[in-house]
Amino acid sequence: MKLKKDEKLKLFQSHLSQDCPECCLDDQFMKFINELFDSREVDDYPECIEREQEDPEAVCIVEKLLETCGSEGFLKITLHILRKMKQKELAEHNESIKRAQQALKTHLKKKFECIFEGLAKQTTLLNEIYTELYITEGGSGEVNNEHEVRQIETASKRQTTQETAILCKNIFKPLPGQGKPIKTVLTKGIAGIGKTVSVQKFIL
Numbered sequence: 001m002k003l004k005k006d007e008k009l010k011l012f013q014s015h016l017s018q019d020c021p022e023c024c025l026d027d028q029f030m031k032f033i034n035e036l037f038d039s040r041e042v043d044d045y046p047e048c049i050e051r052e053q054e055d056p057e058a059v060c061i062v063e064k065l066l067e068t069c070g071s072e073g074f075l076k077i078t079l080h081i082l083r084k085m086k087q088k089e090l091a092e093h094n095e096s097i098k099r100a101q102q103a104l105k106t107h108l109k110k111k112f113e114c115i116f117e118g119l120a121k122q123t124t125l126l127n128e129i130y131t132e133l134y135i136t137e138g139g140s141g142e143v144n145n146e147h148e149v150r151q152i153e154t155a156s157k158r159q160t161t162q163e164t165a166i167l168c169k170n171i172f173k174p175l176p177g178q179g180k181p182i183k184t185v186l187t188k189g190i191a192g193i194g195k196t197v198s199v200q201k202f203i204l
Contacts, residue, residue: 112200126201135166135198168202 075098082091114123172182187195 108203112203115197115200126197126204135168135171168198171202 075094079091079095082088082094113126115126115129116123171185174181187198189195
């Protein structure tokens with residue numbers, strides 16, 4: 001049996017008071033939650049509220065909304081509620097941040113999606129010429145517990161240490177057994193192998 005919005009609100013508040021009592025002391029936060037459950041905007045994304053009933057252990061409604069509605073849907077709901085709460089300046093501020101982020105992404109994509117090759121000022125799409133490099137975690141000598149980039153042909157040589165191939169998109173993910181995120185990656189290989197271009201590809 002489906003719960004009504006007011007019943008869902010009471011259920012959520014009950015869970016929130018148990019798992020995060022300090023959240024209930026924030027009047028603005030609770031006002032936001034009340035507006036959220038009362039908002040017609042939520043009707044456009046019913047799964048955002050329906051799934052709250054399925055996962056009573058959830059503490060952070062923001063994470064849940066992002067997961068179920070996506071960033072665009074969550075932004076739409078948030079802006080609507082902020083304006084309803086007469087927080088117009090805050091709503092416009094969040095909207096301007098979103099526009100700036102999108103503009104930056106567009107600029108970086110335009111800047112790095114092409115590479116100069118052949119004749120001067122002639123550009124080629126990176127996706128058309130880029131070849132995936134063989135990337136491993138680990139190494140020897142000064143490259144200990146770091147990510148290393150090398151030519152595929154060197155893979156046929158005898159290995160002196162245990163190495164595991166990883167995807168380029170995962171180079172900043174923590175290594176097994178490490179709790180801290182990786183902030184710096186050392187790329188190693190002969191000149192012209194494509195280390196710089198691989199970084200350009202990662203930015204895309």
